[in-house]
Amino acid sequence: MRTIRLLRALFVAGWKEALAYRTELFVWILATTMPLVMLVLWRAVTEEKTLIGADGVPFGGQKVVAYFLATFLIRQLCGSWAAWQINQEIKDGTLALRLLRPVHPFLPWATEQLAYVPLRGAVALAGAGTALAVYARAELTTHVAVLTALPVSIFLAFICTFSLNLIFGSLAFWTNQSTKIMDAYNAIFFVFSGYLIPVTLFPRRLAEALDYLPFRxxxxxxxxxxxxxxDGKTAWLLVAKQAVFAVFLLAGAFAAFHRGLRRFEAVGG
Amino acid sequence: MIVVDHLAKRFSVAKKSEGRFALFRSIFAREYATIDAVADVSFTVAPGERVGFLGPNGAGKTTTLKMLAGLLVPTAGTVRVGEFRPEDRDHAFLREIALVLGQKQQLIWDLPPEETFVLQKALFDLDDRFYREALERLVTLLAIGDAMKRPTRQLSLGERMKCELCCALLHGPKYLFLDEPTVGLDVAMEEAVRSFVKQYNEETGATLLLTSHYMADVEALCPRIVVIDGGRVVWDGDREELVRRVRPVKTITLRFSQAVTRSSVEDLAAGHLCEPADGELREVTIEVPELEVKERLQLLLAALPVKDLVVADPPFERVLQDLLNAPGDRNGKEL
Incomplete structure (x- = not known):
């Protein structure tokens, strides 16, 4: 019961803050429109030449539209910027104030990020969601088992991204350049996560290797x-792999944060 | 009870190298220097006591407070606050303490303070009745009824500080660590914060440890002071006792009904005239050994056209300065 009350209060505070920062939020959404650029680009490519995915299915036409609109939409639901926030709080010492509360700081950080999801999701749904329904409805899954796995997968994608942000953010205990490392990671993430290039279009060996890396x-x-x-089995198998990564990355985040905490200097007044 | 025993904290700080290729070299082999922010600090604080924690900049006051609050892990020595070891950061421990950092804020910048208070209620798992009563009491004591409904960014520094105090005390901490709580406030607001802190201590019996550069804070709140310098305790004892031992004088301030010559005052002051000025004087301050106050006053009153006079302890800043400049063992218990 206490946890529910706490989560509710954290979420409400985060939501009100998200509303206060709504202009910044729209700017952030604008900064994540790369999939829409890729949509245009890949449409042009696939009109010239039919591409065949690793699953043997052609990748072109409506599928390109569906894929990149979905990428834009889902990125709004599972994105995180915790690394920058943690880095700043460690550097200016404001982390100290979080540490004085009898709640692990991961929880407020997570809810602060999740509180932005409804607003971001609503904006993205209004645009990309409508476009998906109008131009690429036929490409969307209707399989009940897959549809059931989808919200779980989106949540696990958030946990993976958030945990990596925690790990990179925690590097600020050791280095002043942790956000640069996060930037470098994101450059690789954009390539191998399916954000710019669908994983199915990678050479088979590389696509298989990506199974063992967190990006996808x-x-x-x-x-x-x-x-x-x-089908349902494939979907849940992917979700299971995602869950393993989520647990592994979250454990890594705990380890990095607590190890770093011993070096915390709580600088400033 | 707070028990600090041979506490030390050492920081490693990157050294800036000199020379043409220093930047390049530092990428591969960075040099570090170690700084003993706290070298060897021991003291105890009884429940309900109000203790001023003083020292020059960089003496280790804030570092010690942060170790007491569990934010920093000591390099050596031990700390116990009540039954807890702060560095374990036990949630039960965090419910018993509050650390107010005058230059940091926990209020959510774009929301009214009352939103942070509600969040604080959930974070500390306060029941409705406790929260309502605590909030009502704090809002009345601090007079922040209006301020708590306006966005934090629109509040004055004083209003923000009072809301910070309210936020930090909502959960009824038994141990209150205040680091420069009146920094940047105007005189009236300083006084309001001081009287609030004193009242809170008297009403709840909370233990108070205060650092401040404003000696008025310490004089108003703390009968006992611990002074540290260079990471070590140089005085631990009664504030008035420190004044008696380090600068055993009284200051006599005289205002005259008509200007007097400097030489006429100088003769009577017997070399204790403070802030010597040339020409004619309408006001002077004289420092006189405690035992000579009565005799000296009689002489001054008889010889000069005194309109008004004040006898007081010497300024505490000066006492502290004398203590820090004094050589040798200055520990209050052994001096």
Whole structure:
């Protein structure tokens, strides 16, 4: 009961803050429209030449539209910027105030990020959701088992991304350049997560290797569940792999944060 | 009870290298220097006591407070606050303490303070009745009825500080660590914060440890002071006793009904005239050994056209300065 009250209060405070920062929020959404650029680009490419995905299914036409609109939409639901926030709080010492509360700081950080999801989701749904329904409805999954797995996968994608943000943010205990490291990671993430290039278009060996790396589980998997026509078994198998990564990354985040905490200098007044 | 025993905290700080290729070298082999922010600090604070924690900049006051609040892990020594070891950051411990950092804020910037208060209620799992009563009491004591409904960013510094105090005390902490709580406030607001803190201590029996650069805070609130310098305790004892031992004088301030010559005062002051000025004087301050106050006053009153006079302890800043400049062992218990 206490946990529910706490989560509710954290979420409400985060939601009110999100409303106060709504202009910044729209700017952030504008900064994540790369999939829409990729949509235009890949449409042009696939009009010239039919591409065949690793699953043997052609990737072109409506599928391109569905894939990149879904990518844009799902990125709004599972994105996180915790690394920048943690880095700032460690550097200016305001983390100290979080540490004085009898709640692990991961929880407020998570709810602060999640509180932005409804607003971001609503904006993205109004645009990308409508476009998906109008131009690419046929590409969207209707399989009940897959549809059931989808919200779980989106949540796990958030956990994976959030945990990686916690890990990179915690590097600020050791280095002043932790956000630069996060930027470098994101550059790789954009390539291998399915954000810019669908994983199915990678050479088979590389696509298989991505199974053992976190990128696809941060974004590609929920997008694929929505538009790739997977059956229930395949979908839940991917979600299970995603869950393993989520647990592993969250454990890594705890380890990095608590190890770093011993070095915390709580600088400033 | 707070027990601090041979506490030390050492920081490692990157050294800035000199020379043409220093930046390049520092990428591969960065040099570090160690700084003993707190070298060896021991003291105890009884439940309900109000203790001023003083020292020059960089003496280790805030570092010690942060170790007491569990924010920093000591390099050596031990700290116990009640039954807890702060560095364990036990949730039960965090419910018993509050640390107010005058230059940091926990209020949510774009929302009214009352939103942060509600969040604080959930974070500390306060029941409705306790929260209502605590909030009502604090809002009345601090007079922040209006301020708590306006966005934090629109509040004055004083209003914000009072709301910070309210937020920090909502859960009824038994141990209150205040670091420069009146920094940047105007005189009236300083006084309001001081009287609030004193009242809170008297009503709840909370233990108070205060650091401040404003000696008026310490004089108003703390009968006992601990002074640290260079990370070590140089005085631990009664504030008035410190004044008696380090600067055993009284200051006599005289205002005259008509200007007097400097030489006429100088003879009577017997070399204790403070802030010497040339020409004619309408006001002077004289420092006189405690035992000579009566005799000296009689002489001054008889010889000069005194309109008004004040006898007081010497300024505490000066006492502290004398203590810090004094050589040798200055510990209050052994001096």
């Amino acid at each position: 589980y941060q974004l590609g998997v929920p997008v694929e569940l929505l538009v790739s026509g997977y």
